[in-house]
Amino acid sequence: MGTLGSLRTKAVATAAAAGALALVVGCSGGGDSVTGGGKKDGKTVITMGLYGVMGIKETGLLEQYEKENPDVDIKAEIAGDEQTYYTALQTRLAAGNGLKDIQGIEIGRAKEITETQSDKFADFAGMAGTDHFLPWKESQISTADGKVLGLGTDIGPMAVCYRKDYFEKAGLPTDREEVAKLWEGDWSKYVEVGRTFKKDFKGKDVAYMDAASGLFNAMVYGYPEQYYDADGELIYDKNPAVKEAWNLAADAAEAGLTAKLRQFQPGWDPGLANGTFATAVCPAWMLSHISEKAGEANKGKWDVARAPKGANWGGSFLGVIEKSPVKEEAKKLVAWLTAPEQQAHIFKEIGNIPSSQKALETDEVRSATSEYFNNAPIGRIFGAAAQEIPDKQVLGRKDGTIKDTFSQGLTLIEQQGSSRDDAWKTTAERIDKAVG
Numbered sequence: 444m445g446t447l448g449s450l451r452t453k454a455v456a457t458a459a460a461a462g463a464l465a466l467v468v469g470c471s472g473g474g475d476s477v478t479g480g481g482k483k484d485g486k487t488v489i490t491m492g493l494y495g496v497m498g499i500k501e502t503g504l505l506e507q508y509e510k511e512n513p514d515v516d517i518k519a520e521i522a523g524d525e526q527t528y529y530t531a532l533q534t535r536l537a538a539g540n541g542l543k544d545i546q547g548i549e550i551g552r553a554k555e556i557t558e559t560q561s562d563k564f565a566d567f568a569g570m571a572g573t574d575h576f577l578p579w580k581e582s583q584i585s586t587a588d589g590k591v592l593g594l595g596t597d598i599g600p601m602a603v604c605y606r607k608d609y610f611e612k613a614g615l616p617t618d619r620e621e622v623a624k625l626w627e628g629d630w631s632k633y634v635e636v637g638r639t640f641k642k643d644f645k646g647k648d649v650a651y652m653d654a655a656s657g658l659f660n661a662m663v664y665g666y667p668e669q670y671y672d673a674d675g676e677l678i679y680d681k682n683p684a685v686k687e688a689w690n691l692a693a694d695a696a697e698a699g700l701t702a703k704l705r706q707f708q709p710g711w712d713p714g715l716a717n718g719t720f721a722t723a724v725c726p727a728w729m730l731s732h733i734s735e736k737a738g739e740a741n742k743g744k745w746d747v748a749r750a751p752k753g754a755n756w757g758g759s760f761l762g763v764i765e766k767s768p769v770k771e772e773a774k775k776l777v778a779w780l781t782a783p784e785q786q787a788h789i790f791k792e793i794g795n796i797p798s799s800q801k802a803l804e805t806d807e808v809r810s811a812t813s814e815y816f817n818n819a820p821i822g823r824i825f826g827a828a829a830q831e832i833p834d835k836q837v838l839g840r841k842d843g844t845i846k847d848t849f850s851q852g853l854t855l856i857e858q859q860g861s862s863r864d865d866a867w868k869t870t871a872e873r874i875d876k877a878v879g
Contacts, residue, residue, distance in 0.1 A: 479518070480544035481768045489773050491519040492543035494528040496731050497596055497759060498789035499780055508779060515772065524707070525549050526847060536563050544767040545777060548593055548760040550583060551843030554671075556762070557586045558840055564592040565763040565770050567777075575783055575801040579834050584760050592762050594781040595798035597789070599726035599757035600828035601661050601750040603633070604733060607817060608744050609721040613644040619819060623749040630662050630751045631691055637700040640721060650702035650720040655692035655857055656850035657706055657724040662688035664836075665754035670846075671839030677878065679845060680871060689849070693863040696856045703857040705850055712736040718744075726756040727825045731793035734815040747819040753831020758798060796825045803829060841878045848873045 479490040493499060505517045520543070522528040529552055535541040548556055556564065567573055568591040580595040603626075607617045615636070616622050626632035637651035652658065663669050666684040671677060679685050695701055702720040704711045706729075714720060715737040725733065725747070737745065761781060763773045779785065786797035787807045794813060797803055803826060811822035839845070852870030855861040861869070 477540050478542045478544045478764050478767045478769075480773070483516075486514055486516045487769055487772050488516045488518065489545065489769055489776055490543040491517065491545040491547075492522075492528070492532065493519055493547045494522045494525040494549070496728070496735075496793065496795075497521075497547060498731070498793045498795045499596070499761075501731075502789050502792040504780060504785055504788065508776060515776070517776070526843075529843070536560055539766075542764050542767075544764055544769055544773040546762050546764065547596075548584070548762050549843065550599075550758045550760075550838070551846055553583050553593075553760065554838040554842060555840045557584060557590075557592055561586045561590055561592060563765055565765050565767070565774060567591040567594055567763075567774065570774065570778060572782065573778055575799045576781075577798055577800050577803075579832075579836065580758070580798040583836075583838055584762075593760035594777050596759045596761060596781055596786070597728055597757075597795035598798045598829060598832070599664075599728055599755050600796055600825045600832060601664070601752075601754045601756055602725055602727070602747050602824055602828060603722055603750050604725040604730070604745055604747055604816070605722045606718065606744055607746050609644065609646075609649055609718075610640075612646045613640045613721075615640065615643075617746075619746050619748045619817075622746075626751045627749075628751055630658065633658070633751055634691060634695050634698075634700065637695060637722075638698060641698070641700060644721075649718065651700040651722060652695065652702070653711060653714060653720045653723045654701050654703060654705045654850075655696040655853040658695055659688045659692040659849060659853060660756050660846065661724040661750065661754055662691065662752075663754075664756045665752045665833075667833045667835055668837045669839075670842055671837055673837050675839065677839070677874075679874065689853075689867065690863065692853055693856055693866075696853060697863070701857055703854070705854060707732075716741075724750070724756075727790075727794055727796035727821070727828075728757055730813060730816065730821065731795070734813075742815050743817050745815065746817040747813070747821060747824055749824060750828065753828055753833075755832040755836065790822075794821055794825075796829060844877050845874055848877060 480488050500519050509515055509517060568589055573594060576595050584593045585591050610617050625636050640651045663685055670679040702714055704714045715733055761777045763770055767773055783799045783802040786799045786802040787805050789795050790797055790808050791811055802808055809822045809826055812818045813821045848870055852866045855866040856863055
């Protein structure tokens with residue numbers, strides 16, 4: 444899942460990261476100085492560091508594993524903000540202690556992990572029962588010499604979540620198939636629908652979309668190359684896909700179509716609860732967050748329509764620390780958690796799309812619907828979107844950092860009234876400084 448990004452001053456960011464060090468990757472469990480796991484009171488203690496809503500703990504899988512393996516005790520800690528989580532993880536990797544036996548890895552961090560931290564993570568290559576993943580998913584966490592540093596949890600095929608009641612008040616279609624036709628094949632049509640919405644909406648002040656950054660991410664992640672080329676060279680400043688996404692997102696911001704609420708940042712959750720905006724670009728993993736934060740009062744008001752174009756935004760892996768005293772037991776747990784049956788279970792419970800090809804092909808996934816989202820056939824919608832994801836997406840070492848920085852740059856336009864050119868210049872300067 445992808446919950447990256449934060450608009451904070453340096454001082455606030457440092458304080459948040461310091462707090463997370465104790466919460467996210469502090470020692471616990473069996474008392475080992477490296478990971479906190481080990482043998483204690485006749486049991487194998489396995490510690491986990493997770494973030495966001497990965498579905499592993501939320502859907503009862505850890506309790507199920509402990510029930511089936513009574514000699515195992517799993518201690519999982521979950522951070523809400525992935526950026527703070529990753530800052531803490533980097534610190535602990537550098538120090539060589541305070542880690543968890545199992546650590547979550549977001550897709551935007553995968554390249555940096557494989558290129559700079561491969562010696563810190565255990566190798567899953569050739570492990571029995573792990574040959575069911577989408578080929579491109581495994582390649583994202585593989586090193587140049589063939590090590591596989593984790594197993595995939597979910598992927599992030601795209602859709603658009605929208606408020607049916609608000610579309611009706613704007614005189615727009617409300618049926619999900621008709622809504623999808625409004626913007627089929629072109630993200631610029633999605634923005635044009637927003638202009639119509641703003642002009643014709645009858646009711647309280649409601650923005651068309653949550654933030655320009657969501658649109659930007661959805662567009663960029665629809666291309667094989669984004670911020671880096673296959674040789675590892677930065678190309679964000681000359682990649683036409685990035686410029687196209689920036690300009691259309693800036694169009695939306697300048698036209699007043701956004702609520703100026705970046706996803707997963709302060710204000711976004713209350714915006715969901717209060718019905719502040721009518722649409723949000725939503726990867727599959729985001730559905731659980733929307734339903735939780737929008738609450739029972741908005742159940743059935745939200746629906747899901749196909750996105751204009753296919754893209755993959757987000758997705759995660761579970762890696763095991765090489766020096767974990769319970770490395771083999773932790774690898775066994777990771778293999779079980781990411782097996783087709785468990786991935787299908789997580790999807791059924793909260794909507795995270797499996798990275799397992801076998802799980803994607805099950806009737807359980809294909810026929811799934813979401814009661815909260817007006818019984819939308821999410822298995823069919825996101826399953827079809829998964830097949831549109833480019834087979835070979837080029838990942839870069841600082842993808843996550845660059846994504847965060849672009850989101851902050853678009854906020855300069857939305858919240859501070861900067862011109863798109865000035866905001867681009869500031870963003871480019873920040874990126875160049877961040878990636879060195």
